[in-house]
Amino acid sequence: xxxxxxxxxxxxxxxxxxxxxxxxxxxxxxxxxxxxxxxxxxxxxxxxxxxxxxxxxxxxxxxxxxxxxxxxxxxxxxxxxxxxxxxxxxxxxxxxxxxxxxxxxxxxxxxxxxxxxxxxxxxxxxxxxxxxxxxxxxxxxxxxxxxxxxxxxxxxxxxxxxxxxxxxxxxxxxxxxxxxxxxxxxxxxxxxxxxxxxxxxxxxxxxxxxxxxxxxxxxxxxxxxxxxxxxxxxxxx
Amino acid sequence: xxxxxxxxxxxxxxxxxxxxxxxxxxxxxxxxxxxxxxxxxxxxxxxxxxxxxxxxxxxxxxxxxxxxxxxxxxxxxxxxxxxxxxxxxxxxxxxxxxxxxxxxxxxxxxxxxxxxxxxxxxxxxxxxxxxxxxxxxxxxxxxxxxxxxxxxxxxxxxxxxxxxxxxxxxxxxxxxxxxxxxxxxxxxxxxxxxxxxxxxxxxxxxxxxxxxxxxxxxxxxxxxxxxxxxxxxxxxx
DNA sequence: ACGTAAATTTAGGCAAGCTTAAATTTGGGA
DNA sequence: TCCCAAATTTAAGCTTGCCTAAATTTACGT
Numbered sequence: 310x311x312x313x314x315x316x317x318x319x320x321x322x323x324x325x326x327x328x329x330x331x332x333x334x335x336x337x338x339x340x341x342x343x344x345x346x347x348x349x350x351x352x353x354x355x356x357x358x359x360x361x362x363x364x365x366x367x368x369x370x371x372x373x374x375x376x377x378x379x380x381x382x383x384x385x386x387x388x389x390x391x392x393x394x395x396x397x398x399x400x401x402x403x404x405x406x407x408x409x410x411x412x413x414x415x416x417x418x419x420x421x422x423x424x425x426x427x428x429x430x431x432x433x434x435x436x437x438x439x440x441x442x443x444x445x446x447x448x449x450x451x452x453x454x455x456x457x458x459x460x461x462x463x464x465x466x467x468x469x470x471x472x473x474x475x476x477x478x479x480x481x482x483x484x485x486x487x488x489x490x491x492x493x494x495x496x497x498x499x500x501x502x503x504x505x506x507x508x509x510x511x512x513x514x515x516x517x518x519x520x521x522x523x524x525x526x527x528x529x530x531x532x533x534x535x536x537x538x539x540x541x542x543x544x545x546x
Numbered sequence: 547x548x549x550x551x552x553x554x555x556x557x558x559x560x561x562x563x564x565x566x567x568x569x570x571x572x573x574x575x576x577x578x579x580x581x582x583x584x585x586x587x588x589x590x591x592x593x594x595x596x597x598x599x600x601x602x603x604x605x606x607x608x609x610x611x612x613x614x615x616x617x618x619x620x621x622x623x624x625x626x627x628x629x630x631x632x633x634x635x636x637x638x639x640x641x642x643x644x645x646x647x648x649x650x651x652x653x654x655x656x657x658x659x660x661x662x663x664x665x666x667x668x669x670x671x672x673x674x675x676x677x678x679x680x681x682x683x684x685x686x687x688x689x690x691x692x693x694x695x696x697x698x699x700x701x702x703x704x705x706x707x708x709x710x711x712x713x714x715x716x717x718x719x720x721x722x723x724x725x726x727x728x729x730x731x732x733x734x735x736x737x738x739x740x741x742x743x744x745x746x747x748x749x750x751x752x753x754x755x756x757x758x759x760x761x762x763x764x765x766x767x768x769x770x771x772x773x774x775x776x777x778x779x780x781x782x783x
Numbered sequence: 784a785c786g787t788a789a790a791t792t793t794a795g796g797c798a799a800g801c802t803t804a805a806a807t808t809t810g811g812g813a
Numbered sequence: 814t815c816c817c818a819a820a821t822t823t824a825a826g827c828t829t830g831c832c833t834a835a836a837t838t839t840a841c842g843t
Contacts, residue, residue: 578820578821579820579821579822580820580821590820590821591821591824594821594822594823595822595823598822610821611820611821611822
């Protein structure tokens, strides 16, 4: 009665721009031309041109030389793409045996081709999951997305704390493969047992298996900045 | 050791042209410009232009004013698309609850976006099916396709014969819905109990359910020309 | 306050594919 | 055989989205 009265019908490029801008807005305040260009791997003038078209379409607002912000319509379209991407990643992982490091690329292509109906059928087959395999929240069909819990980057979790890995960027397959090779997945709990100063590595301890063997790992600062964690318990000294 | 050493990388349009030309060649001898134009719903000059580009790419051979034929490379690419399309239709039907009348459109978009790996994963999940939900043979990964059995159109099956429905075009959802509503699916066996002259309708009798109730249907000539059947037994008078 | 480096936009162009209108080729009937 | 209708191709132009080079604006350091 209220669903898709409006046909989506944006071009592949448009969808990519909206998604990239949405993701930049989640971090920054306003998305800048060069950041968009880098995210989409195009030259900055291409972004200027596309931004003009998108703002004429009412999908975003552009303050020349300052940056860009999604309108309500733009955000709605972007969240639709995020939902598609994350449902696809979850489906491919759960139902077709993909690893969490290889789904991103496949979803990146499919998200432009699936129908709303297929997305909903996949979501149903999965039992309407709330998170994708990397821990990112899946927007609802109505474009609502969970407020990110107050997660800390692993590089910021104080030594001595116990924390749970909650989210990893899906962008870098090598990173994901390496993280998985350490036994780290979304939901895994570990203790931060040390950290070197000057952006040095963080040491963590995992209790793995039923035998409770302990595995210690040293994680470089760069990598630790890509792991979002929920602090569980354990007070600092 | 021999698989996909060559990256496919054809445009969506190119893939559509190759598929359409392949399908026309399966019927006609050589595909003509106007037939391609009609199949793809574009104007004939668009076909002329695209044919020039495709033959420069070595995907087909063009005899001006005469028609077009796929080269070996063109046929290989076309069969790859046919495999994708038919695996997708089968997957959507078997695993995601699509009806046979609604899968074509979805597959038509997805076939350009899925990776070879995803196609193979779907095929594996399905147990490497040989036919899609409409009875069309699925080419192998190596581009081999089953020779069509000597099927007769229902409009040509002699009265008195018992036959099995083997294949229906996937193009027209309304037709498929109607055919299904008669209880006709691929594999259903029936007897041809009559036919009116001058391209008149054909009457068939189905034994349905375990109670062996008989259902008779009258099928217009146009529709009967879309149903490919294997004659099983029963001699003509 | 000013000058320069970095970011951004404008200018000019290209390729893919589509369109319509006009020119050409083909083929069948009188 | 000739002529016309249908099919096809050529011509010219549009849109999207990309590019590089040049012009502009911003912002920062001194």
